[in-house]
Amino acid sequence: MEKLLNKNNFDSLITGLKKQGYKTIAPRKDNRLVTLEEIQDANEISLDHVITNNSIKEYFLPKTEKILSYTIDKNKVEIEEPEGFAVKSVIFGSRPCDAFSLPVMDKVFNWDCVDKFWVERREAVTIVTISCDKCDSYCFCTSVGLAPDAKQGSDVLLTKISNDDYLVETVTEKGENLIKELESVFSDPPSDTPDRQVATVEKKFDISKIKPWLDENFEHDVWDDFSNKCIGCGACTFVCPTCHCFDIVDECTMTKGDRVKNWDGCQFKMFTMHTSGHNPRSTQGMRWRQRIMHKFKYYVEKFDSTLCVGCGRCSRVCPADMNISEMLEIIETEAGK
Amino acid sequence: MSETKFEPKIIAFLCNWCTYAGADLAGTGRKQYQANVRIIKLPCTGGIDPLFLIKAFERGADGILVSGCHPGDCHYNSGNYHARRRWNVFRPLLEFCGINPDRIQFSWISAAEGGKWVETINSIVDTVRALGPFEGYHKLNTIGPEISGEAAAPSETG
Amino acid sequence: MIEELRKKAEELLKNGTVKVVFGYGEGSTPERTRPVFITKPEDVNKLTWNKYCVYNLTTYLKRQETRKLGKPALILKGCDARTIIVLLKECQIKREDVYIIGVTCDGVGDPLATKCEACDVHTPLIYDDLVGEKRENKEVPFEERYAELDEYEKLGEKEKWEFWQKQFEKCIKCYACSNICPLCFCDRCIVEKNQPQWIDPSAHPRGNLSWNVTRAYHLAGRCINCEECQRVCPVDIPLNLLNKKLAKEAEKSFNYRPGYNIDDELAMSTYKEDDDQDFFK
Ligand code: SF4
Ligand code: SF4
Ligand code: SF4
Ligand code: SF4
Ligand code: SF4
Numbered sequence: 013m014e015k016l017l018n019k020n021n022f023d024s025l026i027t028g029l030k031k032q033g034y035k036t037i038a039p040r041k042d043n044r045l046v047t048l049e050e051i052q053d054a055n056e057i058s059l060d061h062v063i064t065n066n067s068i069k070e071y072f073l074p075k076t077e078k079i080l081s082y083t084i085d086k087n088k089v090e091i092e093e094p095e096g097f098a099v100k101s102v103i104f105g106s107r108p109c110d111a112f113s114l115p116v117m118d119k120v121f122n123w124d125c126v127d128k129f130w131v132e133r134r135e136a137v138t139i140v141t142i143s144c145d146k147c148d149s150y151c152f153c154t155s156v157g158l159a160p161d162a163k164q165g166s167d168v169l170l171t172k173i174s175n176d177d178y179l180v181e182t183v184t185e186k187g188e189n190l191i192k193e194l195e196s197v198f199s200d201p202p203s204d205t206p207d208r209q210v211a212t213v214e215k216k217f218d219i220s221k222i223k224p225w226l227d228e229n230f231e232h233d234v235w236d237d238f239s240n241k242c243i244g245c246g247a248c249t250f251v252c253p254t255c256h257c258f259d260i261v262d263e264c265t266m267t268k269g270d271r272v273k274n275w276d277g278c279q280f281k282m283f284t285m286h287t288s289g290h291n292p293r294s295t296q297g298m299r300w301r302q303r304i305m306h307k308f309k310y311y312v313e314k315f316d317s318t319l320c321v322g323c324g325r326c327s328r329v330c331p332a333d334m335n336i337s338e339m340l341e342i343i344e345t346e347a348g349k
Numbered sequence: 350m351s352e353t354k355f356e357p358k359i360i361a362f363l364c365n366w367c368t369y370a371g372a373d374l375a376g377t378g379r380k381q382y383q384a385n386v387r388i389i390k391l392p393c394t395g396g397i398d399p400l401f402l403i404k405a406f407e408r409g410a411d412g413i414l415v416s417g418c419h420p421g422d423c424h425y426n427s428g429n430y431h432a433r434r435r436w437n438v439f440r441p442l443l444e445f446c447g448i449n450p451d452r453i454q455f456s457w458i459s460a461a462e463g464g465k466w467v468e469t470i471n472s473i474v475d476t477v478r479a480l481g482p483f484e485g486y487h488k489l490n491t492i493g494p495e496i497s498g499e500a501a502a503p504s505e506t507g
Numbered sequence: 508m509i510e511e512l513r514k515k516a517e518e519l520l521k522n523g524t525v526k527v528v529f530g531y532g533e534g535s536t537p538e539r540t541r542p543v544f545i546t547k548p549e550d551v552n553k554l555t556w557n558k559y560c561v562y563n564l565t566t567y568l569k570r571q572e573t574r575k576l577g578k579p580a581l582i583l584k585g586c587d588a589r590t591i592i593v594l595l596k597e598c599q600i601k602r603e604d605v606y607i608i609g610v611t612c613d614g615v616g617d618p619l620a621t622k623c624e625a626c627d628v629h630t631p632l633i634y635d636d637l638v639g640e641k642r643e644n645k646e647v648p649f650e651e652r653y654a655e656l657d658e659y660e661k662l663g664e665k666e667k668w669e670f671w672q673k674q675f676e677k678c679i680k681c682y683a684c685s686n687i688c689p690l691c692f693c694d695r696c697i698v699e700k701n702q703p704q705w706i707d708p709s710a711h712p713r714g715n716l717s718w719n720v721t722r723a724y725h726l727a728g729r730c731i732n733c734e735e736c737q738r739v740c741p742v743d744i745p746l747n748l749l750n751k752k753l754a755k756e757a758e759k760s761f762n763y764r765p766g767y768n769i770d771d772e773l774a775m776s777t778y779k780e781d782d783d784q785d786f787f788k
Contacts, residue, residue, distance in 0.1 A: 045743050065741070075679050076709040149536055240572055241542040245683035247741045261701075261708055272709050275679065282699050296572050331687050331739035332562075333534045333541035399724055400697075400705050403717045420780065430778035437760045437783060438727045438753055438775075445660070445752045446720060447668025456788040469788060485668055489713040 013188055015180035015198035017170060022054040026104075028194040034138075035101040037071060039064045048106065057105060062148045063323060067253035068110035069117070071103060072133045075250070076274045079129070079260070083268040098132035102190070104140045109153045109321040111141045111165035113253035119315040120256060129273075138190050141166035142178070147211040150324030152337040154213045158322060161210045173206040216337045217344040219308075219318065225347035226309040234346065236297035238339055241332040242279070244296050248326035248334070249277030254307070254319045257283075278302045304339060357411040357477040359386045359470070362401060364394045364417035366424040370460035375467050382467040383474040386414070393417065395428025399439045402453060406486045412452045412477035414469065419457040429457070451476050452483060508610070511638045512582065513551040515608055519580050520548045525606050526577025529567055531560040538617065542567065544576055554582075561615045563733040565590040566689040568600055580606035580635075584615070585628030585644075589731040589766025590689045592633055596773050597729075599692055609634030611642050621747065622734045625652045632767065653755045659748060672712065675719050677742040680710040684736035684746055685722055690729050697721060723749035728757040728774030731766040 017025070029036050030052075040049045041058040045065045051057060081092045114134065121130035143161035144151075153160060163169050167187030170178040180198060182188040191198060249255040259276035262269050276283060279300070284293045293299050311319035320336070327335040363369040369390050375382065391397060394417030402413050415436070423429045436455055444450045454473050458465050516528040532543030532553045540559045544567075545551055564581050567573040583591070588609055594600045609631035614623030629642035662670065682698070685691040698706045698718055706721060707714030722736075723746070730750045737747040758764055760783050763774040 043743060076711050076714075236572070240544050240576075241567075242572075243566065243570065243683075243686045245681055245686035245739070247681045247683040247739070250679050250681045251741055259708070261704075263704075263707055263709065272711075274709050277681075280682070282695075296570070327535060329741045331683055331735075333539055335535045338535070400717070400721060403720065404705065407713055407717065420784070427778060430780065430782065431776075433782050433784055433787070434761070434775060434778050436786075438756045439724055440786060441756045442720065442724060442727070442749070442753055445667065445749070446671045446716075447664055447666070449664055450786070454788060455784075455786060472788075489672075489711075489716060 013182045013191060014201040015182075015191060016201050017178045017180050017198055019176040019178070021197050022057065025194060025197045026051070026054040026057075028197055029102050029104075032193050033100055035099050036104055037101055038104040039106075048103065059105070059142075062144070062146055062151070063107050063109075063325070065251070065325075065329075067251060067323070067325060068103060068106050068113060068139075069253045069256070071101070071137060072114070072117075072130055073256060073258070073275075076272060077129065078270045079273050081268070081270045082264075084266070097129060098136040100136050102138045102140055105142045106139060106166075107144055107323070108141050108160060108162040108164075108166065108169070109151075109158055109323040110253050111139050112158055112162060112321045113323075114139070114165045116165075116254055116315075116317050116319060116321065117256055119317060120311075123315075138167045138186050139165065140168040140170065140187070140190070143169060143171040143208070144211045144213075145172045145209045147213045148324070148328075150327045150335075150337070151211075151213050151322065152216045152324060153322035155216045155337065155340070156219055156318050156320055156322040159210075160213050161208065172209040173202075174209075179206050179208065217340045221344045221347040222308045222340060223312055225343050226305060229346070230301070230305075232346075234339075234342060235301040236295070238342065239297045239300035239334065242296045242300055242330075242334050243332055244279050244281055244299065245331060246277040246279040247329050247331065248336075249279055249303070250275055251325040251329050252320075253323060253325070254321060278306070300334075304336075304343075308340070355478060355482055357385050357474060357482070358409055359412045359414060359473055359477060360405040360410045361386050361388045361414040361416065361470075362394075362397050363388055363390055363414075364424075364429070365390055365392050367418035367422060367460050368416040368456070368458040368466065371458040371462045371466045374460065374463035378463050380463060380467045382470045385474045386470050393423065393425050393428035394432035395423070395425065395430075397432060399435065402439075402443075406448075406483060407489075409487060411480075411483045412454070412473055414454050414456065414473055416456040416458050416469070419459055422459060448486070449480060451480060508639050509554065509556045512556055512608070512610070513554050515636055515638060516545055516551045516554055516580065517548045519606060519608075520545070520551070524578075525580040527573075528554070528580045528582070528608075529564045529573070530554045530582040531556060531562065531564075534559070544573060546576060556582075556610065558615050558617060560584070561620065561735075561738060563587045563590060563689055563735050565594065566687055566735070568594065568605070569689065569692040578604060578606070580608055582608045582610060583631060583634070584610055584612040585626065585631040586622060586731060586733050588631035588633050589628065590733065592766040592769050593690060593729055593731060593773075595769065596771075597690075607631070607634040607636070609637045611637065611639035613642075620734055620738075621655060622732050625654070627652075633769075649758070653751060656748065656751055656755060660752075672716075674744045675715040676712060677744060678710055678715040678719060679742060680708065680714070680718065681741060683739040683741060687735045687739045688726070689733070689735075690726060690731070691722075697725075719744070719746070719749065722746075723753060726750060727753040728761070728763060729765050730754060 036051050037048050038051045039046050039058045040056050046058045046061040047066045048064050078094050083090045121127040161171055163183045167184045169181045173179045257276045258273050260273050262271050285291045307319040405413055417429045456469050519525045528545040531540040534541040542562055543553050611630050625647045627644050627647045630644055706717045734747050757774050761774045
């Protein structure tokens with residue numbers, strides 16, 4: 013289904029969503045950052061950014077969440093499982109790369125164990141993406157098989173066709189239902205082919221060259237050479253929409269506690285540290301290699317998908333200017349040698 | 350519903366040699382003071398990490414007392430001088446973050462000052478009672494368990 | 508100036524004074540530079556110098572990966588060079604183990620970093636070689652140096668609490684702030700210790716408050732105000748305000764500023780009998 017949405021109708025769209033019982037999450041500007049946050053009003057929405065600083069993943073895999081609580085009595089343990097964590101919401105104005113990270117991560121969260129937190133939230137949330145009309149030098153979606161107007165993972169895709177108008181395309185049934193629920197906000201699409209304002213994202217490397225090289229080069233000088241400047245902070249993994257490692261800790265007293273799931277990342281020294289003190293990934297080079305290997309080799313082998321959507325966040329945020337697409341370009345060059 | 354009077358929880362971190370002995374003296378002298386204080390005895394004020402204070406608030410304290418030997422009387426010579434430096438910067442930091450400095454009090458109470466102990470406790474209990482429960486901090490326990498007056502888990506005692 | 512830097516680096520590598528030069532290279536975008544580690548004289552052209560050279564390269568003295576490269580020469584601005592004085596005092600390095608190429612600096616960042624607005628070390632206080640024209644280090648009065656704090660110190664208790672809670676709430680516990688800090692050199696941070704677990708590892712309000720307060724406090728009387736922690740925080744928490752507040756208190760109470768004078772005792776490992784104790788009862 014195709015429709016048209018005028019910018020002036022954002023207001024009625026957001027009120028409409030509220031009326032239908034949706035929580036709305038959209039890009040909002042706050043000081044130097046633009047982040048996906050819950051909004052109450054359409055004028056909070058930021059539209060002139062390249063990409064939000066935070067990724068979409070925190071609405072499915074929060075930075076911290078309680079997975080169960082328990083109380084310990086003399087001779088019994090009582091467990092209480094959290095409820096109501098999946099809230100009917102709409103994420104409005106996420107980017108195509110973020111949206112695509114969801115089906116990529118569905119694979120791992122439905123794999124050997126079904127992660128109910130992820131799955132139930134996925135069901136409860138509808139994704140309305142806005143195609144990118146601009147990009148920056150960190151973006152490389154086109155190198156990993158995506159596009160600034162890619163549809164995978166979105167329920168509805170909006171694409172700018174004039175200063176005030178967005179072409180609305182439904183991608184899934186969920187998306188179609190959403191549009192139907194708010195019918196009055198949309199108008200009929202133009203009859204002639206609209207001029208889709210979509211950014212041109214430079215292709216930086218040939219992805220088909222990457223995995224074969226990784227298969228052969230677990231040991232290679234590039235790992236250390238490239239990662240010397242990395243300070244092992246893990247910021248890259250936390251802002252990444254497709255990094256999904258977590259750590260489970262108990263926060264407790266003698267008699268009661270919560271089991272909490274927190275983000276974790278392979279760039280931390282502690283990530284693989286054994287109790288004995290031995291660390292199989294003892295240097296930053298090894299940790300950096302893990303990041304690349306997981307994204308462009310292991311995940312591909314296991315789930316037939318690259319674990320990177322080319323959003324470029326890791327490179328934008330890196331305190332030491334470690335640039336992942338540059339690494340992949342180096343690999344491409346090495347592969348060509 | 351009848352209104353229950355707020356009874357502040359005060360955690361006192363005391364050095365073994367002076368203030369703890371002072372509190373003891375108050376006890377053996379059968380002096381009365383408000384029963385809102387729970388004492389944690391440490392060898393020296395120099396060994397009180399600011400994190401102890403944070404942990405106490407996390408665990409439900411409404412007010413904190415840190416007390417040890419008078420300057421010059423430290424059993425380990427200089428522990429209390431080092432402690433004093435620490436509180437000189439830590440106290441303003443907490444204040445800067447919006448924690449009322451009156452919730453944390455520092456004092457020097459010697460083994461002979463049972464009377465001063467009683468006065469100090471009564472004064473901090475009154476002050477904190479007037480301030481009310483430290484709800485702001487206790488409300489931060491949104492994910493972790495709401496902890497009040499319970500023994501810590503074994504892993505926490507290391 | 509770039510040429511002079513390159514020449515110096517080349518000379519030091521060629522004559523074997525050092526094995527590696529920690530410097531600045533071109534970054535991902537023209538508005539960025541990145542740390543580079545030059546080990547071969549023929550690579551010195553990778554060195555650059557401009558207003559985007561914000562990094563405090565002394566942080567690489569704590570990392571085993573870069574220590575492994577051998578004795579370094581570091582390109583240091585005045586603020587960065589102050590770190591060296593603290594590291595020396597705290598016995599983390601020996602003077603003969605580092606070679607300092609000081610650079611005179613008029614300020615970095617675009618817009619200009621706050622630290623540069625009240626800079627009193629345009630010419631480094633410690634160096635082996637100085638590149639760039641020597642500037643006079645003008646003293647900046649106390650009030651001016653901490654002016655940034657005024658509007659926050661003025662707030663009421665509740666407003667302060669709310670301001671910081673809003674800031675800390677954002678924290679994702681990535682630890683970029685401590686990993687970038689040249690003076691956060693513990694092999695294992697208190698936050699990584701779980702027997703006992705002093706600081707909740709979760710990024711919830713309780714854990715975030717104890718983390719942010721503890722990180723700042725562990726730098727009390729030590730932080731040299733390079734602003735690196737604030738620069739790298741991915742969620743834009745004004746960590747610098749906390750650091751500055753502590754610096755101000757340390758200076759007020761102990762008349763001490765870290766990284767200025769190698770003969771000064773470290774503020775937090777010494778004491779004076781007449782230290783302030785007005786707040787003691
Ligand atoms: S690559 Fe950058 S963001 Fe990632 S751990 Fe290293 S320094 Fe931190
Ligand atoms: S690895 Fe980097 S570019 Fe790829 S999805 Fe993650 S943050 Fe985006
Ligand atoms: S790249 Fe690292 S942090 Fe990201 S999912 Fe893989 S192992 Fe986890
Ligand atoms: S705390 Fe921040 S400003 Fe201070 S030395 Fe460390 S990184 Fe620099
Ligand atoms: S860098 Fe910022 S988000 Fe990361 S741990 Fe430090 S304060 Fe928190």
